[in-house]
Amino acid sequence: MQEINIHTEYIKxxxxxxxxxxxDSGAFAKLIIQNGDVKVNGEVVLSRGKKIYKGDIIEVNGVGSFKVV
Incomplete structure (x- = not known):
């Protein structure tokens, strides 16, 4: 599992x-989110504005898992 460092309280x-x-773009991010290819803490998320906090686990189909630190 890779780690992603953020320097704010949360990130969308x-x-x-x-x-x-x-x-590589906001449009592609929107597309993979709306296709149901992204899970946050084990649950599919369809909202691109979902707030992600340190400690959250992001899973992207075909890419892998990431922990936000």
């Missing part, structure tokens, strides 16, 4: 996917 899911180089 679509921004996190771009920050971690999982999505």
């Amino acid at each position: 899911l679509d921004q996190l996917l771009k920050w971690a180089n999982i999505a």
